[in-house]
Amino acid sequence: MYKYGINLLLWTSSFTEKELYLIKKVKELGCDVVEIPIFNPEEFPSELVKNELEKYNLEACVCYGCEIDSDIASLDNNIRKRGIDRFKQAIDHTRTLGANKIGGVVYKAGGIFTGSAPTETEWNHSVNSMKDLARYANQFNISICVEQINRYETYFINTTRDALKYCLGVGGPNMLVLLDTHHLILEELNIHDAIVLAGKRLGHFHTSENNRGIPGTGQVDWLNVYRALKKIDYTGWLIIESFYIGFGNVWKPLANSPEQLIIQGLKNLKIVEKKILKEN
Numbered sequence: 001m002y003k004y005g006i007n008l009l010l011w012t013s014s015f016t017e018k019e020l021y022l023i024k025k026v027k028e029l030g031c032d033v034v035e036i037p038i039f040n041p042e043e044f045p046s047e048l049v050k051n052e053l054e055k056y057n058l059e060a061c062v063c064y065g066c067e068i069d070s071d072i073a074s075l076d077n078n079i080r081k082r083g084i085d086r087f088k089q090a091i092d093h094t095r096t097l098g099a100n101k102i103g104g105v106v107y108k109a110g111g112i113f114t115g116s117a118p119t120e121t122e123w124n125h126s127v128n129s130m131k132d133l134a135r136y137a138n139q140f141n142i143s144i145c146v147e148q149i150n151r152y153e154t155y156f157i158n159t160t161r162d163a164l165k166y167c168l169g170v171g172g173p174n175m176l177v178l179l180d181t182h183h184l185i186l187e188e189l190n191i192h193d194a195i196v197l198a199g200k201r202l203g204h205f206h207t208s209e210n211n212r213g214i215p216g217t218g219q220v221d222w223l224n225v226y227r228a229l230k231k232i233d234y235t236g237w238l239i240i241e242s243f244y245i246g247f248g249n250v251w252k253p254l255a256n257s258p259e260q261l262i263i264q265g266l267k268n269l270k271i272v273e274k275k276i277l278k279e280n
Contacts, residue, residue, distance in 0.1 A: 005033030007241040010258050017045045023052035029262045033059045035239045041089035046096040061101040062094045071109040073126035095140045103145025103178040103204050108156040127169045134172040145178035145204040150186040158187045160194040176203025181220045185210045195228035206241040214261050216268025226276040240265045
């Protein structure tokens with residue numbers, strides 16, 4: 001049986017002390033794991049969060065993303081250096097939390113476009129920056145999970161194949177792939193085959209509908225998703241990364257409430273898991 005969790009981006013993209021109550025809420029809603037955004041490493045209250053995680057017996061992982069002024073693929077040396085330093089801060093917080101995974105759009109600032117594919121120079125800047133970061137994270141047994149996201153959000157890594165190429169370019173045992181069904185349904189011809197392609201490099205998984213709403217209510221073929229995960233013997237966590245309103249280009253509610261999204265989403269996913277477990 002998989003362990004399930006929720007990404008706190010459902011409520012906030014900037015976790016501060018005033019969001020500590022969410023740890024208890026997530027536990028009460030039936031989650032085993034919580035994915036915590038650290039987009040504000042300069043002020044993230046890691047010690048306080050660690051205490052809450054221990055109090056409510058929740059496991060944790062971290063999501064992180066480059067900003068324009070801290071883009072590790074930037075052509076500007078100073079911006080790349082700031083990006084590496086900022087990322088290392090987020091890794092330090094990850095270590096304090098007792099987590100061993102940090103992932104997301106960690107390779108390039110999202111939401112900006114050049115009108116063409118990444119140049120060899122941009123790609124190499126990102127890969128070389130990440131080599132430093134991967135070595136740093138590996139000291140603490142922390143994996144960096146590279147997320148493929150759709151072409152409307154980045155021009156850098158859109159497919160499983162892109163993410164694998166990047167991880168292999170960086171090298172190291174702690175460079176893994178993060179797949180997200182919302183992005184997979186937009187970019188891959190066959191979600192099952194894309195997951196199987198990731199194989200043992202699949203380090204983390206986001207469950208999200210095509211519209212970012214409640215898993216199990218849209219167009220994602222969840223039976224084939226779970227068949228693929230079973231085929232590659234994936235033993236990691238399944239994190240619902242859905243949004244309610246005001247983040248991820250979601251401008252109207254996709255559920256009656258964030259809580260309903262989690263409760264119904266977990267129920268739907270666990271029904272599918274039970275069906276797959278019964279298959280030979």
